Amino acid sequence: xxxxxxxxxxxxxxxxxxxxxxxxxxxxxxxxxxxxxxxxxxxxxxxxxxxxxxxxxxxxxxxxxxxxxxxxxxxxxxxxxxxxxxxxxxxxxxxxxxxxxxxxxxxxxxxxxxxxxxxxxxxxxxxxxxxxxxxxxxxxxxxxxxxxxxxxxxxxxxxxxxxxxxxxxxxxxxxxxxxxxxxxxxxxxxxxxxxxxxxxxxxxxxxxxxxxxxx
Amino acid sequence: xxxxxxxxxxxxxxxxxxxxxxxxxxxxxxxxxxxxxxxxxxxxxxxxxxxxxxxxxxxxxxxxxxxxxxxxxxxxxxxxxxxxxxxxxxxxxxxxxxxxxxxxxxxxxxxxxxxxxxxxxxxxxxxxxxxxxxxxxxxxxxxxxxxxxxxxxxxxxxxxxxxxxxxxxxxxxxxxxxxxxxxxxxxxxxxxxxxxxxxxxxxxxxxxxxxxxxx
DNA sequence: GGTGTTTCCTAGCGACTGTTAGGATGGACG
DNA sequence: CGTCCATCCTAACAGTCGCTAGGAAACACC
Numbered sequence: 407x408x409x410x411x412x413x414x415x416x417x418x419x420x421x422x423x424x425x426x427x428x429x430x431x432x433x434x435x436x437x438x439x440x441x442x443x444x445x446x447x448x449x450x451x452x453x454x455x456x457x458x459x460x461x462x463x464x465x466x467x468x469x470x471x472x473x474x475x476x477x478x479x480x481x482x483x484x485x486x487x488x489x490x491x492x493x494x495x496x497x498x499x500x501x502x503x504x505x506x507x508x509x510x511x512x513x514x515x516x517x518x519x520x521x522x523x524x525x526x527x528x529x530x531x532x533x534x535x536x537x538x539x540x541x542x543x544x545x546x547x548x549x550x551x552x553x554x555x556x557x558x559x560x561x562x563x564x565x566x567x568x569x570x571x572x573x574x575x576x577x578x579x580x581x582x583x584x585x586x587x588x589x590x591x592x593x594x595x596x597x598x599x600x601x602x603x604x605x606x607x608x609x610x611x612x613x614x615x616x617x618x619x620x621x
Numbered sequence: 622x623x624x625x626x627x628x629x630x631x632x633x634x635x636x637x638x639x640x641x642x643x644x645x646x647x648x649x650x651x652x653x654x655x656x657x658x659x660x661x662x663x664x665x666x667x668x669x670x671x672x673x674x675x676x677x678x679x680x681x682x683x684x685x686x687x688x689x690x691x692x693x694x695x696x697x698x699x700x701x702x703x704x705x706x707x708x709x710x711x712x713x714x715x716x717x718x719x720x721x722x723x724x725x726x727x728x729x730x731x732x733x734x735x736x737x738x739x740x741x742x743x744x745x746x747x748x749x750x751x752x753x754x755x756x757x758x759x760x761x762x763x764x765x766x767x768x769x770x771x772x773x774x775x776x777x778x779x780x781x782x783x784x785x786x787x788x789x790x791x792x793x794x795x796x797x798x799x800x801x802x803x804x805x806x807x808x809x810x811x812x813x814x815x816x817x818x819x820x821x822x823x824x825x826x827x828x829x830x831x832x833x834x835x836x
Numbered sequence: 837g838g839t840g841t842t843t844c845c846t847a848g849c850g851a852c853t854g855t856t857a858g859g860a861t862g863g864a865c866g
Numbered sequence: 867c868g869t870c871c872a873t874c875c876t877a878a879c880a881g882t883c884g885c886t887a888g889g890a891a892a893c894a895c896c
Contacts, residue, residue, distance in 0.1 A: 425843080439744070441659075441744070442659075443655075443658035443659035444656075444744075446882075448882085456843095457844075457846080459844080459846085459886075460844050462885075463842080526741065529654070529656070530659070567807070567815055570807065570812060570816070571819065573796055574797075574816055576796065577792045580792065581789065582788070592782070597785060601789055604823035604824065605819075607822060607823045607824075608819035608822045610822070640874095661853065662853085663852085672874075672875060673854085674857095674875075674876085674877095675873075678873055679873095682854080683854065839894100839896080840893105840895085841892100841894080842891105842894095843890105843891085843892080843893090845888100845889080846887105846888095846889085847887090847888090848885105849884105849887095850884105851883080852881105852882080852883065853881075854880105854882105855878105855879080856878085856879075857878085857879095858876095859874105859875080860875070861875085862873080863870105863871095863872085864871085864872100865868105865870085866867100866870100
């Protein structure tokens with residue numbers, strides 16, 4: 407298949423350098439939908455419009471392909487989160503927490519394939535690969551951790567368990583990726599607002615007041 | 622293997638009826654650890670101490686085995702949740718919500734293999750099987766939904782989006798299953814208390830006060 | 837126009853997949 | 867003691883897996 411004249415022509419016409427990104431895009435979608443173990447290179451190749459061995463011009467192995475996707479996905483999320491709080495002054499830790507939860511939810515909704523794979527398929531990596539991904543996850547967690555720690559230190563948040571609370575806040579975003587639909591009643595921003603406010607109110611110190619920063 | 626005299630003897634001595642539950646137990650553990658697609662019947666058979674075809678005396682197919690595990694897991698969780706709020710009077714919806722979140726977290730920690738499989742492998746089921754599992758999930762969600770709706774109706778909770786809030790509360794428990802360790806610093810009950818309080822405070826109406834019911 | 841490099845192909849490898857066929861063994865029951 | 871049924875076995879099926887070898891076509895560059 408994909409061997410007749412028309413296909414060869416199209417393949418020849420189209421810019422060669424896009425093949426790799428096509429592979430990555432389709433692999434991400436298929437891994438998210440059927441899992442890493444449940445997706446064969448044959449399915450990826452067919453989606454891209456290649457024969458299986460041609461994939462090896464662009465990837466080193468199926469597992470390395472997964473790793474690349476996971477590394478990119480985590481870096482992408484980390485960047486977005488860091489950017490979302492870059493402009494917030496240090497003395498407003500609850501605003502930082504709010505914006506982190508919000509951006510995390512939005513990112514998970516907008517790039518649900520990416521984050522589904524990132525969170526589901528860690529077990530498929532080698533020990534070395536997994537260690538690198540875990541390190542990236544730590545950086546993401548630390549953004550939340552430092553915001554919450556500052557809020558507790560300033561007395562605007564109750565003295566909650568930092569790690570457990572951060573894990574909860576992250577889990578909410580991950581969960582959103584599983585049920586969010588593009589044509590649903592709520593936008594990612596609305597969902598992000600909602601969860602951001604609930605997480606902050608969940609840790610808010612009695613007597614403190616807080617209202618969400620205008621987007 | 623498992624064919625020498627000693628093994629045969631042990632197999633003969635041990636009560637036959639336990640084989641099926643052994644298969645289920647090992648399958649659950651392996652599915653949780655390596656995923657459904659990533660676990661072969663050979664691995665299950667080896668863990669149980671059988672040859673592969675012998676599994677078919679007890680299961681109809683690999684997929685039916687998964688379905689049975691998922692159905693049991695969801696019913697089990699549903700029962701525990703329903704039991705945890707059975708004694709709570711109708712006029713205390715926030716207590717119900719608190720106890721549901723708490724019990725959900727505890728169950729996910731205590732039976733993390735069960736809930737990992739239940740939430741990860743839905744995509745592997747046939748349409749018919751999936752429909753039945755989704756119906757069970759709806760029942761679980763409805764427990765949370767009705768508690769939260771009552772709290773909003775009574776004015777003790779803010780008028781939050783019910784569905785989104787419930788999904789968030791459930792996601793927290795699911796997340797806990799991924800990082801909870803039996804020999805960690807916190808017990809499932811402590812984690813459940815912590816998340817239960819945060820969820821309730823997250824939706825608490827301004828001016829209302831609430832404190833967690835003594836366990 | 838010839839040359840080297842990139843990209844894709846066909847053919848095929850050994851290993852593994854879930855599943856079935858058909859037979860041996862052992863305990864329960866008459 | 868003989869019969870039946872549940873349980874387990876060996877052998878083997880067709881199909882799929884990730885991956886490699888080796889060659890053709892198309893491009894970039896001189």
